[in-house]
Amino acid sequence: xxxxxxxxxxxxxxxxxxxxxxxxxxxxxxxxxxxxxxxxxxxxxxxxxxxxxxxxxxxxxxxxxxxxxxxxxxxxxxxxxxxxxxxxxxxxxxxxxxxxxxxxxxxxxxxxxxxxxxxxxxxxxxxxxxxxxxxxxxxxxxxxxxxxxxxxxxxxxxxxxxxxxxxxxxxxxxxxxxxxxxxxxxxxxxxxxxxxxxxxxxxxxxxxxxxxxxxxxxxxxxxxxxxxxxxxxxxxxxxxxxxxxxxxxxxxxxxxxxxxxxxxxxxxxxxxxxxxxxxxxxxxxxxxxxxxxxxxxxxxxxxxxxxxxxxxxxxxxxxxxxxxxxxxxxxxxxxxxxxxxxxxxxxxxxxxxxxxxxxxxxxxxxxxxxxxxxxxxxxxxxxxxxxxxxxxxxxxxxxxxxxxxxxxxxxxxxxxxxxxxxxxxxxxxxxxxxxxxxxxxxxxxxxxxxxxxxxxxxxxxxxxxxxxxxxxxxxxxxxxxxxxxxxxxxxxxxxxxxxxxxxxxxxxxxxxxxxxxxxxxxxxxxxxxxxxxxxxxxxxxxxxxxxxxxxxxxxxxxxxxxxxxxxxxxxxxxxxxxxxxxxxxxxxxxxxxxxxxxxxxxxxxxxxxxxxxxxxxxxxxxxxxxxxxxxxxxxxxxxxxxxxxxxxxxxxxxxxxxxxxxx
Amino acid sequence: xxxxxxxxxxxxxxxxxxxxxxxxxxxxxxxxxxxxxxxxxxxxxxxxxxxxxxxxxxxxxxxxxxxxxxxxxxxxxxxxxxxxxxxxxxxxxxxxxxxxxxxxxxxxxxxxxxxxxxxxxxxxxxxxxxxxxxxxxxxxxxxxxxxxxxxxxxxxxxxxxxxxxxxxxxxxxxxxxxxxxxxxxxx
Numbered sequence: 129x130x131x132x133x134x135x136x137x138x139x140x141x142x143x144x145x146x147x148x149x150x151x152x153x154x155x156x157x158x159x160x161x162x163x164x165x166x167x168x169x170x171x172x173x174x175x176x177x178x179x180x181x182x183x184x185x186x187x188x189x190x191x192x193x194x195x196x197x198x199x200x201x202x203x204x205x206x207x208x209x210x211x212x213x214x215x216x217x218x219x220x221x222x223x224x225x226x227x228x229x230x231x232x233x234x235x236x237x238x239x240x241x242x243x244x245x246x247x248x249x250x251x252x253x254x255x256x257x258x259x260x261x262x263x264x265x266x267x268x269x270x271x272x273x274x275x276x277x278x279x280x281x282x283x284x285x286x287x288x289x290x291x292x293x294x295x296x297x298x299x300x301x302x303x304x305x306x307x308x309x310x311x312x313x314x315x316x317x318x319x320x321x322x323x324x325x326x327x328x329x330x331x332x333x334x335x336x337x338x339x340x341x342x343x344x345x346x347x348x349x350x351x352x353x354x355x356x357x358x359x360x361x362x363x364x365x366x367x368x369x370x371x372x373x374x375x376x377x378x379x380x381x382x383x384x385x386x387x388x389x390x391x392x393x394x395x396x397x398x399x400x401x402x403x404x405x406x407x408x409x410x411x412x413x414x415x416x417x418x419x420x421x422x423x424x425x426x427x428x429x430x431x432x433x434x435x436x437x438x439x440x441x442x443x444x445x446x447x448x449x450x451x452x453x454x455x456x457x458x459x460x461x462x463x464x465x466x467x468x469x470x471x472x473x474x475x476x477x478x479x480x481x482x483x484x485x486x487x488x489x490x491x492x493x494x495x496x497x498x499x500x501x502x503x504x505x506x507x508x509x510x511x512x513x514x515x516x517x518x519x520x521x522x523x524x525x526x527x528x529x530x531x532x533x534x535x536x537x538x539x540x541x542x543x544x545x546x547x548x549x550x551x552x553x554x555x556x557x558x559x560x561x562x563x564x565x566x567x568x569x570x571x572x573x574x575x576x577x578x579x580x581x582x583x584x585x586x587x588x589x590x591x592x593x594x595x596x597x598x599x600x601x602x603x604x605x606x607x608x609x610x611x612x613x614x615x616x617x618x619x620x621x622x623x624x625x626x627x628x629x630x631x632x633x634x635x636x637x638x639x640x641x642x643x644x645x646x647x648x649x650x651x652x653x654x655x656x657x658x659x660x661x662x663x664x665x666x667x668x669x670x671x672x673x674x675x676x677x678x679x680x681x682x683x684x685x686x687x688x689x690x691x692x693x694x695x696x697x698x699x700x701x702x703x704x705x706x707x708x709x710x711x712x713x714x715x716x717x718x719x720x721x722x723x724x725x726x727x728x729x730x731x732x733x734x735x736x737x738x739x740x741x742x743x744x745x746x747x748x749x750x751x752x753x754x755x756x757x758x759x760x761x762x763x764x765x766x767x768x769x770x771x772x773x774x775x776x777x778x779x780x781x782x783x784x785x786x787x788x789x790x791x
Numbered sequence: 792x793x794x795x796x797x798x799x800x801x802x803x804x805x806x807x808x809x810x811x812x813x814x815x816x817x818x819x820x821x822x823x824x825x826x827x828x829x830x831x832x833x834x835x836x837x838x839x840x841x842x843x844x845x846x847x848x849x850x851x852x853x854x855x856x857x858x859x860x861x862x863x864x865x866x867x868x869x870x871x872x873x874x875x876x877x878x879x880x881x882x883x884x885x886x887x888x889x890x891x892x893x894x895x896x897x898x899x900x901x902x903x904x905x906x907x908x909x910x911x912x913x914x915x916x917x918x919x920x921x922x923x924x925x926x927x928x929x930x931x932x933x934x935x936x937x938x939x940x941x942x943x944x945x946x947x948x949x950x951x952x953x954x955x956x957x958x959x960x961x962x963x964x965x966x967x968x969x970x971x972x973x974x975x976x977x978x
Contacts, residue, residue, distance in 0.1 A: 362849040369844040394948075397922075468922035476919050483911045491904045498891065498900050506896050509886035513844060515836050516890035520904050541948065544941060649831055651859070712851075731851050 134274040136180035143173040148257040155250035174231040197273045203286035205678040220273035227263040244329040252319030289713040295355030306344030307413040312337040314410040327399040343763040345379040350756045361714040361729040363744040368517040374416035381409035384485040400462040411448040470542035477535035533586035558588030579641030625766025632759035635751040642748025655738035666690040680704045703730040825866035
């Protein structure tokens with residue numbers, strides 16, 4: 129199996145090099161046959177990489193400890209389902225995962241490429257295959273997952289206990305897939321620039337792939353937060369850790385991109401800006417992958433120091449500089465087709481949105497590099513961590529939430545001030561009313577009032593839009609409210625799918641505001657039989673059971689939860705100690721409700737049977753995890769292809785309406 | 792006319808003021824007792840010296856437990872937040888704090904983002920202004936002053952968009968809906 133895998137890697141490398149060179153040569157020498165064969169090589173490379181992937185999976189399942197990577201990341205005690213996690217637990221395997229995902233995505237992108245991009249596709253293919261070549265070459269030459277040990281150990285070292293969690297099945301693969309997926313819209317953009325196409329041809333494909341990458345990254349980030357919340361045992365979900373930031377920054381740039389690409393799609397504007405944005409997103413994605421592998425900043429996420437760092441840094445430099453040169457070269461092609469009609473228009477709102485997203489990305493990048501800058505300036509070590517990001521990015525994020533409420537209510541082109549004022553009245557009233565009610569109820573935390581008020585503002589705006597649309601459909605077609613609502617959403621999917629995603633963002637905002645400003649936390653040591661009070665909960669610690677397992681000792685503690693004298697629940701929370709890693713992993717017991725989470729995690733087991741607990745009451749965090757599925761539904765609706773049946777009658781009757789005006 | 796910009800700027804200013812107020816809200820401390828919330832706030836400003844990128848509030852290792860204890864003891868002695876932070880800086884160096892101090896050279900860390908955002912806002916403003924003042928490239932861009940006409944113009948836009956991307960149109964609304972939109976706004 130090891131040999132099959134290693135050989136596959138080299139074949140894949142040959143195929144991608146051929147495909148890169150072949151498509152450019154075929155294009156320049158006007159040889160359609162060569163271009164076509166280069167495209168076939170894309171599909172072939174995908175297949176060969178899948179073979180390599182499968183051979184590593186089989187090696188894991190058969191515990192072929194002769195392969196160094198298998199020996200380092202699994203042992204006999206590991207359940208087979210964790211093969212999926214062990215696969216990308218280390219540097220080599222994660223590279224193989226990334227390469228395979230990129231090859232499959234490239235194959236789909238090449239296969240489904242729109243006809244309008246025919247001229248650009250050879251270049252796009254070459255860009256995709258060049259990036260893939262880099263990953264395969266690094267693997268084959270520097271970090272081969274199929275390298276063999278000189279001897280066969282009896283047992284492997286085992287999987288990192290922090291990774292044996294449900295969230296780990298999705299969080300790292302979603303993030304890695306999202307990061308590498310940015311290559312596809314980037315390749316479309318660079319491809320059409322190289323081919324000299326003026327700009328709008330790549331927009332549809334770029335938008336679809338951009339949204340796919342965005343959704344993958346967003347799911348990955350949310351799942352990672354959820355994982356941190358349930359397993360890291362401090363009750364929070366976001367570190368502002370350098371590697372988290374590295375995944376967060378490309379997501380921010382992509383969010384800006386998928387908004388501003390709509391302006392180009394609708395109005396033919398912001399052509400240069402979209403190219404810049406997708407380049408920035410790609411650069412940040414490369415930076416993220418670099419941070420994971422030998423970046424200079426310590427982190428809980430990194431794969432440890434490796435000599436891969438400088439290779440990635442070189443590729444990062446190339447990946448930023450070369451597209452920039454192409455951009456300058458093709459600059460004259462990118463003139464806007466239209467002018468901006470007014471500063472008060474959706475186009476302008478989108479630009480402000482872009483600014484805010486990039487500002488947050490910039491602050492995050494600034495915080496990541498500031499320690500290096502400070503060392504150069506003053507020779508003094510400085511840390512930039514959570515307190516900094518909370519203070520600087522917090523207001524920027526609230527500003528974004530505000531804009532999220534205003535932007536969708538402003539029409540394209542030019543808004544009449546009176547009109548906008550009229551549409552803004554209900555949301556503003558909704559927001560102010562919320563603030564007033566909360567203040568009367570005795571809430572006096574300013575920041576929280578702003579957060580809740582803004583959430584209400586945005587939600588009211590979206591609901592009003594839905595209500596207005598549904599009402600007018602219902603009046604014209606006599607449909608029931610439900611049918612009218614569903615048809616409304618289906619008739620303009622990017623828009624209404626986007627609104628659903630906006631609602632999910634409001635839910636995340638609620639969770640963040642709730643936990644940041646109303647969370648209550650207590651650290652206590654309890655011996656069996658003792659009880660503790662937190663908020664209106666009474667907790668009674670019953671005792672701990674110790675269970676020795678093959679690679680760990682599990683401590684299961686049982687706690688009874690009372691509220692107002694009624695027993696609500698008996699919950700169990702777990703702490704396991706892994707002697708071979710000298711590491712403990714915890715499972716928090718979480719009683720989750722839409723109002724608040726009661727969160728209990730054991731932080732240490734003392735010899736006398738007493739246990740140190742951290743207990744938290746986290747209001748509204750439930751909404752944050754529910755936001756994930758809501759966001760995915762919105763994304764799927766936004767991406768779902770508009771079917772022709774809706775389009776044809778729309779066009780004919782549009783003509784009736786607009787003919788007298790255009791004539 | 793720069794409505795979104797004005798809103799965003801004023802909001803930013805407001806929230807900065809609010810942060811200052813929040814930070815100024817140091818709880819009153821009686822002798823011997825202290826606010827656990829203040830202790831936790833301080834925990835969140837101090838990095839764990841042995842674990843990467845974790846504050847002592849997050850880290851579960853022994854040293855961070857001891858440091859949390861020291862924070863509480865000092866609070867009980869009536870020490871202020873600033874004194875406690877200085878205590879740890881004296882022992883571990885400046886990098887024990889989670890954020891650069893807002894003094895001296897390190898002010899750069901705080902000022903740069905603000906300058907960046909302000910510069911960005913200015914840039915956006917001037918870009919937008921130059922885009923609106925540019926000579927129209929096609930005849931249709933004459934500024935329309937009559938707000939009543941806007942829904943019709945939007946309809947034409949949609950129609951034009953449709954012919955521009957006739958292979959895939961997704962941002963149109965259905966005809967019945969569009970018609971109703973107009974009649975509704977006339978009301």
